Amino acid sequence: MEILAFGVQTDEKPLLEKAFAGLHEVRCLDVFLTADTAPIAAGYEIVTTSVNADLSARVLRILAGGGTKLIAQRSTGFNNIDLGVAQKLGLTVARVAFYSPYSVAEFAWTLATAVNRRIVRAANRTRDFDFRLDGLMGRDLRGRTVGVLGTGRIGEAFTRIAHGFGMRLLGWDLAENPACVELGMKYVDKEQLLAESDLISLHVPLTPATWLLIDAAALKAMKDDAILVNSSRGGLIDTDALVGELRAGRFTGVGLDVYEAEDGLFFLDKSLEVVEDDTLARLVTFPNVVVTSHQAYFTHDAVGQIIDTTVQNVLDYTANRRSENVLVPAFDPADNAD
Known part of the structure; x- marks a missing residue:
C-alpha cells in the first residue's frame, strides 16, 4: 500500500522514508494539505498530515470522496481537525499522543x-x-x-x-x-x-x-x-x-x-x-x-518519535487495532496540545 504524506519538511523526508521502508511505500509531498491540494489524495486510503494541515469539513469531504479512510496526523494537537465531520464520514483519525x-x-x-x-x-x-x-x-x-x-x-x-x-x-x-x-x-x-x-x-x-x-x-x-x-x-x-x-x-x-x-x-x-x-x-x-516559525518540536529526537508513532498508527489501522492515538470516534477535547 502506498501512503501519501503531506507537508513533509526536507529534514523530515529521509526519516519518514526510512521508518516506512519494508512496510509500506510512502510518497512525500512538501505541499500542505488544503482544499486546493486535497484532490491529490484521490485513490490513497491512508494520508498523513502535518500540524498545520487544513482538516476542516470541506477538506475531509474531499478526502473521503477520494477514498481516504485513515488520516494520521504527525502532531499531538488536533485543533485543526473537524472531528465531528470526520466521524460522520467514517474516517479514522489518529495523532501522536506523546513525544519528547x-x-x-x-x-x-x-x-x-x-x-x-x-x-x-x-x-x-x-x-x-x-x-x-x-x-x-x-x-x-x-x-x-x-x-x-x-x-x-x-x-x-x-x-x-x-x-x-x-x-x-x-x-x-x-x-x-x-x-x-x-x-x-x-x-x-x-x-x-x-x-x-x-x-x-x-x-x-x-x-x-x-x-x-x-x-x-x-x-x-x-x-x-x-x-x-x-x-x-x-x-x-x-x-x-x-x-x-x-x-x-x-x-x-x-x-x-x-x-x-x-x-x-x-x-x-x-x-x-x-x-x-x-x-x-x-x-x-x-x-x-x-x-520563529513553529519549530519548537523540531528536533531529531522528537521528530523521530513522531514518525515512529505515525508508522505504528498505520500498522494498527491495517491490523484493525485501536490505540490511545485514535481520535475518532472517541476523543477528549481537553487533551489537545503540541
Whole structure:
C-alpha cells in the first residue's frame, strides 16, 4: 500500500522514508494539505498530515470522496481537525499522543533567554563588526519568578529547567502536577500568576476555553518588564492587543514560536512576497520580540518519535487495532496540545 504524506519538511523526508521502508511505500509531498491540494489524495486510503494541515469539513469531504479512510496526523494537537465531520464520514483519525516534551520546553527557554539577553540584536550587530553593548543589558533569572500556564509533560519539563535556574515557581492548571509541586511550585489563580511573574510561559492546549487566554486584560495585568513566551498555540494570545502593549513600551521581551494567523505563512518561504498580515509585519519590527516559525518540536529526537508513532498508527489501522492515538470516534477535547 502506498501512503501519501503531506507537508513533509526536507529534514523530515529521509526519516519518514526510512521508518516506512519494508512496510509500506510512502510518497512525500512538501505541499500542505488544503482544499486546493486535497484532490491529490484521490485513490490513497491512508494520508498523513502535518500540524498545520487544513482538516476542516470541506477538506475531509474531499478526502473521503477520494477514498481516504485513515488520516494520521504527525502532531499531538488536533485543533485543526473537524472531528465531528470526520466521524460522520467514517474516517479514522489518529495523532501522536506523546513525544519528547524536552524539545518544546528547551526551545521555550531558548526564546526566553534570547529575548532576555538580546541575543538576536547582539548577533546582528557583530556581523557588522559593531561590538557595542548599548541596549544589550539583560537580567539574572535566579531569584526571579516564573509563571507556567499549563503544567503537563511540557510544562513540567519547562519547570524543571526553571528550578535549575533557581527561580520562584508559580503554576496555573486545572489540576496540580505532583512533580511540579515537589520542585516547589505554588499553584495560584491566573490573575496572581500574571501579576507576580517576571517570566510567563504558555504550555496549555488550544481549546474553546483557552482561546485568547492572554487577552488585552491579561496583558495589562502583567508586569511592565515581564517576558512572555508562547511555544504552544498562537490562538492563546490576542496578538493585536500584544502589539498595542509593545507599542506602549511594555515588556522586556516576547518570544513567539507560534502565531494566531500562522496558517498559510509558517513553514513557507514568503521572502519574495508582500506579506499582507499587518499585525505580523508590525510584530517582527519590535527589537524586543523574537518570532520563529513553529519549530519548537523540531528536533531529531522528537521528530523521530513522531514518525515512529505515525508508522505504528498505520500498522494498527491495517491490523484493525485501536490505540490511545485514535481520535475518532472517541476523543477528549481537553487533551489537545503540541
